[in-house]
Amino acid sequence: MATQAMVNFLIRRVFEMAIVLFLSALASYTLLSFAPGGPLSFLTSVQIRLNADDIARIRANYELDLFVPVRFTRWLIGQPNGPLYIGGQLIGADVVVGCRIPDTINVVENGKVVTREAGCRAGQDVTLLDLAADPTRRQVRGVLFGDFGLSHQILRNRPVWTLVESRLPYTIQLMLMSTTLSILIGVPLGVYSAVKQYSIFDYIVTTLSFFGSSMPTFFFGLLMIMLFALYFEQWNLPHLPPGNAIAVRDWTMGTFMGDWRIEAGSLADRALHMIMPTTVLTLFTVAGWSRFVRGSMLEVLRQDYVRTARAKGLWERVVIAKHALRNALIPFVTIVVFSIPGVFGGAIITETVFNWPGMGRLYFDALGRSDYPVAMALLMITAFLTVVATLVSDILYTVVDPRIRLS
């Protein structure tokens, strides 16, 4: 009975997740297709003489000559790839799906002459047959089948996935570290200040967590760079590298015990680079999580079963650890799971401040350099993780608390 309900719930939720993902893909793709810039604007901005054929070739290379809906379905599922071939007959070979060279007209707008695209130049239509017949056109498989397309700018003409793969380890490294630290610091802080409610300790923790959550991550990051990287170097104290994940060349760190030479790419080098970004992310998370744990702990400590446990004469330590904490952590588990999508989205600012070569930085660079396939890939990964995390946290809720039923 319970498993049947579970299966029904899962089917419905997966279906809903697919709809949410599709809608957000559609929305982001539409938005990005209206965004200015792109591979052509870069080429024209460096003043390379391009004739109409060059432009048509480049547009074909990046599929910019296709209509947006066609581009979207090709991006999503890799279709249409050409005319249908049924029973020895080509169906829809002449269907126009794009335009190689759009016609331009000059319009006067607000007293200025503006060049606008209007219709297609005669004989330059792209048909479904062209899609299949043109050998230079890339065969796409679609995001659903693991093909995220080609990067326009950051790694020109290389698969987006290569780029994502190269950045992924850095982000995961940073996130694992800061999540672990946040749990290790945040939970004890929250529990202790709940147990000692209204004590000086509680007061300090609550106030500090206010400071932590009011402190913008970018400002805190810059302050750390200022102090530990720039000033410490000036004062000849052991200083930290201001950014990046690995040093380009060996560097020396002045300490009280003489200069330490740190080899680029060594474990010490990597660890030293991680300190500041991890601290910034951890501080921000600890502020939120400790407050959350405190709140849920206070709630649990008021419950009857805690009073019963105390009345039975159990040690206070056992009451706190076994009876109260376990129940207080139920909602916290979902919060932690829910922070997983932040692996990609949430660290944009921190990674930018510290020049950390992770996914957030990549997304920001992709937007700045109009590399929309890369931006699109990251958006979809984040959206996917978000819906999965929501589902997992819903399921976890029922696992840790049997009273909650899925519906």
Added chain:
Amino acid sequence: MATTALTPTPRPIDVLNAEAMPEEVSQGKVILQRFLRHKLAVIALIVLATISVIVLLAPYIAPFKPTELRVGNYFLPPGSVADDGRVHWLGTDNIGRDYLSRLIYAGRISLTVAILAQIGSSLLGIVIGSISGYVGTWVDPLVMRFVEFMLSIPQLPLLLIISSIIIQYREALQLPAPLANFISWLLIIPTTETTQVVAIIGIFIAFGWMGDSRLMRGMVLSLKEQTYTEAARALGSSHWRIIFRHMIPNAMAPMIVSASLGLSGFIIAEAALSFLGLGIQDPTPTWGNMLSIAQSSMLQIPWLPLIAGTPIFICSLAFNFVGDGVRDALDPRLKM
């Protein structure tokens, strides 16, 4: 009152000399007293009031105009004296503009953006939430599904895309002249710069109303079951009258609390967008883009980020404390 009822011969009450009865304390006074008990909130409110006054009187207080620059006066140290005897109290920035003056004018813009964005998203949330909760039927599930959808897509990345598109098209977009003139007068910026400010506020509203609408819907759903709503309906009040005269006023307390806590988020969000270069652009000063410039010149002047970022932190902290105080005062049940 009880005494007058018991006395056999009723005498006129001596209003002037009557002692105040304890239950005569008004609701407003109770709320004020509860707020004043929160010391940090009171301090924060004073800080915010001071900042607001400084920012409102910007043209009279700031020694320089925000875009006034002197070629060659790059990165002057604090306390340097300009040719005409005016003092650069906090020095100058990378192209010779007075830092203190820019901070003051930037505050005017940053605070206005945050406040307008919060008011806008609260109003939108109230309207959508109350309609959704009140109408019910097919509207409510539809609206709530949309809210869930908006909350389940990653916000920051989308916000960045939209604002980067708007920034690149900002020349083409045009505001209606009265609005542009009003914003330009309010923020003391050229009318050509008003589009981006309004666009940023618009984006924040578009992404900020969901929480408030959920809260409002919940309130309306519970208020719908109250007897006074039933009474109003029995008396023949129209739906709009019930919504605007009964529902919204009764749901105000949590909405005000949510709005005052949300302000800090908008301060940080605006600063973050501008810091990333996707918010309000440079000649117009905001705390965020000043911090971004400070970052790029950190090698020359390491302490510059400290000056540009402190107001962001102070305002965000103060709004958080005031919000906490307002919550304690208006709705103590909400306290964690």
